[in-house]
Amino acid sequence: MIETKVYHISFHAAHNLSCLFFWGCNFSCKGCLRRAEPLDCHFPGIKSPKPFFPTFITLDEIITALKKAKPKIVVFEGWEPTFDPNLSEITKRLHYELGSWNYLLTNGYSLPELEEMDEVKVSIKAISSKIHQEYTGKSNKRVLENFQKLYQSKIKLSTETVFIPDLIDKEEIGKIAKFIASVDKEIPLRIDAYWPIFSKRWRASTGEEIREAVEEAKSYLINVSFLAGSEEVKGEVIKLV
Numbered sequence: 715m716i717e718t719k720v721y722h723i724s725f726h727a728a729h730n731l732s733c734l735f736f737w738g739c740n741f742s743c744k745g746c747l748r749r750a751e752p753l754d755c756h757f758p759g760i761k762s763p764k765p766f767f768p769t770f771i772t773l774d775e776i777i778t779a780l781k782k783a784k785p786k787i788v789v790f791e792g793w794e795p796t797f798d799p800n801l802s803e804i805t806k807r808l809h810y811e812l813g814s815w816n817y818l819l820t821n822g823y824s825l826p827e828l829e830e831m832d833e834v835k836v837s838i839k840a841i842s843s844k845i846h847q848e849y850t851g852k853s854n855k856r857v858l859e860n861f862q863k864l865y866q867s868k869i870k871l872s873t874e875t876v877f878i879p880d881l882i883d884k885e886e887i888g889k890i891a892k893f894i895a896s897v898d899k900e901i902p903l904r905i906d907a908y909w910p911i912f913s914k915r916w917r918a919s920t921g922e923e924i925r926e927a928v929e930e931a932k933s934y935l936i937n938v939s940f941l942a943g944s945e946e947v948k949g950e951v952i953k954l955v
């Protein structure tokens with residue numbers, strides 16, 4: 715029996731994808747959304763109990779839940795999936811038993827065996843080392859090195875970052891975009907609006923600020939998109955576990 719760090723699974727019918735939520739992280743971001751809401755935040759009206767205590771499920775239980783939903787894409791997210799020592803066992807079983815497209819969302823600090831992963835999105839929080847250290851509690855040196863290694867591995871790669879007013883601002887987003895472009899200007903970057911859910915230390919970002927940050931990033935990169943946080947959830951989102 716293989717234990718995992720997975721405590722929650724959702725299914726997004728409109729996109730035919732499931733999200734596996736892994737518990738634990740090697741960063742301690744001051745504005746972490748997951749600390750405020752451990753469950754998939756796309757559920758209409760579902761809020762997790764406070765305090766929230768995770769119940770971990772085994773690899774067999776993951777496979778059983780996903781075989782019922784039959785998702786085409788499985789997104790590895792949560793907190794930080796690379797925190798799970800059995801990550802490669804999970805990706806292997808999913809490939810062989812479901813034929814899924816395995817898609818990892820990561821902060822990039824750890825780079826485990828990713829042979830059975832099909833796609834990776836790295837969240838680059840900041841380029842300025844002082845900002846990264848203050849916001850996440852860790853240096854970004856390993857993140858930036860791992861990002862280059864991932865690119866060299868030829869895996870399908872994209873990036874995201876969060877616009878946080880007066881912290882990760884237009885100027886910092888420009889630095890992030892410039893770094894990504896130094897690797898390859900065709901690597902996509904998505905800029906997310908900050909939601910002050912866990913920490914009220916920073917206010918919510920405005921649409922105008924996000925648009926300006928997108929324009930700044932576009933001066934370095936070809937593929938820049940954004941999530942304003944007000945997008946409508948398409949189709950049904952179901953809690954599998």
Ligand code: SF4
Nearest residue numbers: 739741743746793821
């Ligand atoms: S890397 Fe993600 S999950 Fe980890 S603390 Fe930061 S925001 Fe939260």
